[in-house]
Amino acid sequence: MIDLHSHILYDIDDGSKSFDMSIEMLRMAAACGTTDIIATPHVNRRGVVPEWSVIVEKATVLQEDAKKAGIPITIHTGAEVEINFEALNFLKEDARDYCIAGSRYILCELTNQSEPKQTEHLLFELMVRGYRPILAHPERYDRIMEKPRYIWKWLEKGVLTQCNGGSFVGYFGEEVQRRVEMLARKDMICFLGSDAHRTTVRNPDLAPVEVAIKKLTNGAALWQRCEDNGRKLLNKKAIYPSIEGEWREEKPKKKGFFAKLFG
Ligand SMILES: [Fe+2]
Structure with a gap:
C-alpha cells in the first residue's frame, strides 16, 4: 500500500517525538506491506507554517537513516495543510511547495468547524491556482458529513479524498466508522492513509485495516483502488474519482422487530 498520510517526521509537529520513534x-509500516509513505506534517495548524525546505530536509535525512537501518520503504515529501484564507497567502499560484512527491x-485538512460552502470556496480557489486538493479524512468532520453530497460534488469537480x-x-x-463505511459503499474514497502519529495508538500498521476493509462489500476493490491511485500519484499520472451517476442519499435502515424491541 501507499500510505498517503503520516506524521512520520520527528520534531516538526505533534507526530513522531524522536529519531527512534x-x-x-x-x-511497522514496512512490515505490513507499505512500500511508500508520504510524510505529511501539519502545516498552518494554529497558524504555524514550517518552511517547505525544512520538511524536505527532514524527509531526506530520515530516508537515508531508514536505508541504513535496512527498512525497505520509500519516504516522499508532502504536508497536511489546514486550508483557510491564511493558507491562500503561502500557497502560491502554480507552486509545488507542500504538494505530494513533487506533484x-x-x-x-479542515477543522471540525469547517462548513461545506466555505470549504468549497477554498478548494476551488486552490484548483484555480493549479493545485489538485486531496481532502484528508472527510469522515472526521461533523459539519461536512452532515451534507456528504458536497463531497460527491467536489469529487465530480476533481477533488480527491483520503480516508x-x-x-x-x-x-x-x-459514528466515524459508520461514515467511512458509507463513503466506501459509494466509491467516494480515493486514497488510504494511516495518519500515524506514534508507534502505539494511531500507528502505521495497516494490517488490521486491510482485514476490516476487505470484509466490506467491494472492500477488496477499494483496497486495490487506493493502492493503484497512490501509484498513479507517485508516477504523476492523472487520477479520476470512481463515483458514477448522481448523488443518492442513503435511506436509514429500517429497524427489525427485535431491534425495535431491544435496540
Ligand atoms: Fe494528519
Whole structure:
C-alpha cells in the first residue's frame, strides 16, 4: 500500500517525538506491506507554517537513516495543510511547495468547524491556482458529513479524498466508522492513509485495516483502488474519482422487530 498520510517526521509537529520513534514507525509500516509513505506534517495548524525546505530536509535525512537501518520503504515529501484564507497567502499560484512527491496534489485538512460552502470556496480557489486538493479524512468532520453530497460534488469537480485506516477499525468511534463505511459503499474514497502519529495508538500498521476493509462489500476493490491511485500519484499520472451517476442519499435502515424491541 501507499500510505498517503503520516506524521512520520520527528520534531516538526505533534507526530513522531524522536529519531527512534520514526525508525520504529517505518519498520511497522514496512512490515505490513507499505512500500511508500508520504510524510505529511501539519502545516498552518494554529497558524504555524514550517518552511517547505525544512520538511524536505527532514524527509531526506530520515530516508537515508531508514536505508541504513535496512527498512525497505520509500519516504516522499508532502504536508497536511489546514486550508483557510491564511493558507491562500503561502500557497502560491502554480507552486509545488507542500504538494505530494513533487506533484500538484496537496493534502488538505479542515477543522471540525469547517462548513461545506466555505470549504468549497477554498478548494476551488486552490484548483484555480493549479493545485489538485486531496481532502484528508472527510469522515472526521461533523459539519461536512452532515451534507456528504458536497463531497460527491467536489469529487465530480476533481477533488480527491483520503480516508484514515483507523476510521475503519473504530479508532475514532462508531459514528466515524459508520461514515467511512458509507463513503466506501459509494466509491467516494480515493486514497488510504494511516495518519500515524506514534508507534502505539494511531500507528502505521495497516494490517488490521486491510482485514476490516476487505470484509466490506467491494472492500477488496477499494483496497486495490487506493493502492493503484497512490501509484498513479507517485508516477504523476492523472487520477479520476470512481463515483458514477448522481448523488443518492442513503435511506436509514429500517429497524427489525427485535431491534425495535431491544435496540
Ligand atoms: Fe494528519
